[in-house]
Amino acid sequence: MPYGTACCGIELMSVMGPKYDLARFGAEVVRFSPRQADLLIVAGTITEKMAPILVHIYEQMLDPKYVISMGACASSGGFYRSYHVLQGIDKVVPVDVFVPGCPPTPEAVLDGIMTLQRMIAEHTPRPWRENWKRPAFIKSPL
Amino acid sequence: MEQIENLKSDLSQFASGARGAEALPPQTLEKFKFFTTPVGDDVLEIPREAVTALFRHLKESGRYDFVMDVTCVDYPTREKRFDVVYHLFSSKTFSRLRVKTQVGEGETVKSITGIYRAANWFEREAWDMFGVVFEGHPNLTRLLTHHEFVGHPLRKDYDADHQQHCSVAMPLHFAPDAKLVGEGRQLVPLNIGPSHPATHGTLRVMAEIDGETIARAGVEIGYLHRCFEKMAETHPYNQVIPYTDRLNYCSAPLNNVAYCKTVERMLGVEIPPKAQAMRVILSELSRVIDHIVCIGANAVDLGALTGFFHLFTYREMVYTLFEKLCGARLTVSLTRIGGMANDAPEGWFDDVLDTVKKIRAGVDTLDGLLTGNKIWQQRTQGVGAISAEDAISWGYTGPLLRAAGVGLDLRKSQPYYIYDQLDFKVPVGTTGDVFDRYLVRVAEMRESLSIIEQVCKNVPAGDYTIRDKAIVLPEKRSLRQHRRPHESLYVGDQRASSSCRRNLRRDRSGQWRAWILLGERWLGTSVSSQGSPAVLLNLSIVPGSNHGRTIGRCHRDLGFDEPDRG
Ligand code: SF4
Numbered sequence A: 001m002p003y004g005t006a007c008c009g010i011e012l013m014s015v016m017g018p019k020y021d022l023a024r025f026g027a028e029v030v031r032f033s034p035r036q037a038d039l040l041i042v043a044g045t046i047t048e049k050m051a052p053i054l055v056h057i058y059e060q061m062l063d064p065k066y067v068i069s070m071g072a073c074a075s076s077g078g079f080y081r082s083y084h085v086l087q088g089i090d091k092v093v094p095v096d097v098f099v100p101g102c103p104p105t106p107e108a109v110l111d112g113i114m115t116l117q118r119m120i121a122e123h124t125p126r127p128w129r130e131n132w133k134r135p136a137f138i139k140s141p142l
Numbered sequence B: 001m002e003q004i005e006n007l008k009s010d011l012s013q014f015a016s017g018a019r020g021a022e023a024l025p026p027q028t029l030e031k032f033k034f035f036t037t038p039v040g041d042d043v044l045e046i047p048r049e050a051v052t053a054l055f056r057h058l059k060e061s062g063r064y065d066f067v068m069d070v071t072c073v074d075y076p077t078r079e080k081r082f083d084v085v086y087h088l089f090s091s092k093t094f095s096r097l098r099v100k101t102q103v104g105e106g107e108t109v110k111s112i113t114g115i116y117r118a119a120n121w122f123e124r125e126a127w128d129m130f131g132v133v134f135e136g137h138p139n140l141t142r143l144l145t146h147h148e149f150v151g152h153p154l155r156k157d158y159d160a161d162h163q164q165h166c167s168v169a170m171p172l173h174f175a176p177d178a179k180l181v182g183e184g185r186q187l188v189p190l191n192i193g194p195s196h197p198a199t200h201g202t203l204r205v206m207a208e209i210d211g212e213t214i215a216r217a218g219v220e221i222g223y224l225h226r227c228f229e230k231m232a233e234t235h236p237y238n239q240v241i242p243y244t245d246r247l248n249y250c251s252a253p254l255n256n257v258a259y260c261k262t263v264e265r266m267l268g269v270e271i272p273p274k275a276q277a278m279r280v281i282l283s284e285l286s287r288v289i290d291h292i293v294c295i296g297a298n299a300v301d302l303g304a305l306t307g308f309f310h311l312f313t314y315r316e317m318v319y320t321l322f323e324k325l326c327g328a329r330l331t332v333s334l335t336r337i338g339g340m341a342n343d344a345p346e347g348w349f350d351d352v353l354d355t356v357k358k359i360r361a362g363v364d365t366l367d368g369l370l371t372g373n374k375i376w377q378q379r380t381q382g383v384g385a386i387s388a389e390d391a392i393s394w395g396y397t398g399p400l401l402r403a404a405g406v407g408l409d410l411r412k413s414q415p416y417y418i419y420d421q422l423d424f425k426v427p428v429g430t431t432g433d434v435f436d437r438y439l440v441r442v443a444e445m446r447e448s449l450s451i452i453e454q455v456c457k458n459v460p461a462g463d464y465t466i467r468d469k470a471i472v473l474p475e476k477r478s479l480r481q482h483r484r485p486h487e488s489l490y491v492g493d494q495r496a497s498s499s500c501r502r503n504l505r506r507d508r509s510g511q512w513r514a515w516i517l518l519g520e521r522w523l524g525t526s527v528s529s530q531g532s533p534a535v536l537l538n539l540s541i542v543p544g545s546n547h548g549r550t551i552g553r554c555h556r557d558l559g560f561d562e563p564d565r566g
Helices: A007-016 A051-060 A071-076 A106-121 B002-017 B026-030 B048-060 B119-130 B228-233 B237-245 B249-267 B273-301 B305-326 B348-370 B374-380 B388-393 B398-403 B434-456 B476-482 B498-506 B551-559
Strands: A002-004 A039-043 A066-070 A097-099 B033-036 B042-046 B066-074 B082-089 B096-103 B108-110 B133-135 B188-192 B204-210 B213-220 B511-517 B522-528
Touching: A002 A007, A007 A039, A007 A066, A007 A071, A007 A106, A007 B249, A007 B273, A007 B305, A039 A051, A039 A071, A039 A106, A066 A071, A066 A106, A071 A097, A097 A106, B002 B026, B002 B033, B002 B042, B002 B048, B026 B048, B042 B048, B048 B082, B048 B096, B048 B108, B066 B119, B096 B108, B119 B133, B228 B237, B237 B249, B249 B273, B273 B305, B273 B348, B273 B434, B305 B348, B348 B434, B374 B434, B388 B398, B398 B434
Parallel strands: A002 A039, A039 A066, A066 A097, B042 B096, B108 B133
Antiparallel strands: B033 B042, B066 B082, B082 B096, B188 B204, B204 B213, B511 B522
């Protein structure tokens, strides 16, 4: 499930495009419904306004589920140290792989996905996921 | 200057002639201040009581049909703290006027939404950011920040990094409307976006539907409000350039150019011919790849996946050209104030020509794939049609405006750089529907490619940047001779060179603006010595335009509105 919001989202399109072709790495099918997805790629700046929606979408995904944070903004707020930008999505959802860059090159994103595949194959423990609770400042929409 | 004289006599006639509630008494007119800034911008300062009378007159007399922006500037130490600034434009004479009025804390100013429809979101934004109340606005609620936000972040006393969490997304809400329900009709609320393939994470549509048909809809933006203005305020001039990349990340160099051009205008510097040529080439390449994303991504939304794969091949080629210039693909920061960041490597212009040839063939293939395609036609024709008058009153710019039949192109109407020496046409549509928007974009890609060829075949020799040490850092290899830090744009608190400071002092407003044509809209960059740039919207029409449409059509329309804005 791609969660592209900004410039990184455009670079994510390149990853799926003809040149880098994500399909070659065993991850091709893009699903826009969280219920049909097992990997959430957050590509782009997540604002404070967006944070509750991101959590809501994450909660709607079925287990097993994974999160890749693509780019500086998603990972830490990037160079937007500003009043309306969430300073890293790991404040609200458990992240498995951080891909650095502003935006990361498509190669880096491919590497991130392969890292995750390796982690899954090796059953790497994921305490960030096991201990995750919805942050106290975010309410359930229901 | 001439415009100001003209306006003066016109207004005095109006003041002596008009009667009734909207009259402009001669005593008020005496308080008007007319002046022209050193760079030639016409400014009119008025008392806040005169706002509606003046704007109604300017609109109804046909002088200015566009409101390009309504924003504020905060002077915390002044008695009347805020300047409300209106930017007007005429699509007939291409003239512009800046109107300013002072508003104190706790005071209000009359809304001009009833006069210029496009002012609706601008005033909401100004209220959200500065807390200036626009009396009589139909819906003065937050536009960009979230609904739980407290305070007004663009005020000088709001800290740039003071974040406020949002606990829950704004619930769907509609005021009860007896006309819509009744007779057993039941409406179902439906939320579309912001995480939706057609809204690109930036926009949310709240709709109430009756079967497949949208009975009414509201729209919310601000999901990608990244505080560009506040970031620009807290960084030196050159460090703002990377932020401009990310305003419209589909065509970063265009944004670089718009911003640098504004600052250069403020400093009163002209960049060398080679830098101008390079900027034009980069701008046109960006326009092409911007249209590629627009058409490609929307073709996906409409079920034509091939178009996307096909077009991205060419986008990658342009990325390669950018990489050769600066090493980056998407967020390039290619310009610097005073020129370019570096010279083009040897053979780069030939590479560009080569790529242009390939893209031209690609556009032809695209044309063959989509234009005559029955499915494509049926899914786009008649969707989101808009008349030329409506497009102007909603403040449309760029391909959307031209698709509606208004042949307004800044490169023609107010040519900058070398555009007046180039041969190109301005494609216009007739109905403004999605199909026309698509056709205009395809035609514009072809024109842009021809512009690039013309420039590449005739690249002027010379330097790629000016060499004023107060503005541009000396090249690395000559640094040995310039060890001492000097007064420059890079050192100290954004100080400008002495000549430019003279200029600044002469200009009473301290406000500067330049315009260029972006990929999908105009970008007017305002730099004020106190800060407050603004980005224009093509989206404010969405709530009105969605009534009575099916959901699928709404998506198609949205895609071609290009809702990416950082
Ligand atoms: S990390 Fe950089 S490229 Fe990615 S969304 Fe943020 S600003 Fe844009």
